[in-house]
Amino acid sequence: MTHVNHTLIEEFPEYKEKLHELKLNDSHFVGLHDKYDEVNEAINKAEAQIENISDEALEDMKKERLALKDQIHALLK
Numbered sequence: 349m350t351h352v353n354h355t356l357i358e359e360f361p362e363y364k365e366k367l368h369e370l371k372l373n374d375s376h377f378v379g380l381h382d383k384y385d386e387v388n389e390a391i392n393k394a395e396a397q398i399e400n401i402s403d404e405a406l407e408d409m410k411k412e413r414l415a416l417k418d419q420i421h422a423l424l425k
Contacts, residue, residue, distance in 0.1 A: 353388070353392060354388050354391075354392075354413070355385075355388070356381065356384060356385075356417075356420065359417060360420075360421070360424060363424045366424050367381075367424070370423060370424070374423070376423075377420070377423055380416055380419055380420050380423070381420065383416055384413065384416040384417065384420060387409055387412050387413045387416065388413055390409055391406065391409050391410060391413060394406050394409070
């Protein structure tokens with residue numbers, strides 16, 4: 349099974365410079381970015397079967413990642 353990493357650069361390639369700028373200058377964005385990376389890494393490990401979690405827990409993490417992505421996208425616009 350192929351896993352998509354879902355990094356923010358891959359999700360928002362058109363905002364590469366803006367992502368960099370916010371990471372340097374916006375502490376709220378940095379917190380969202382860090383949390384997104386943390387949740388995304390946990391999802392990747394679960395999908396690669398490196399860590400075993402329930403299907404429900406995986407779905408909850410995916411919902412959290414999507415909510416974080418929406419918040420980040422709002423800051424990028």
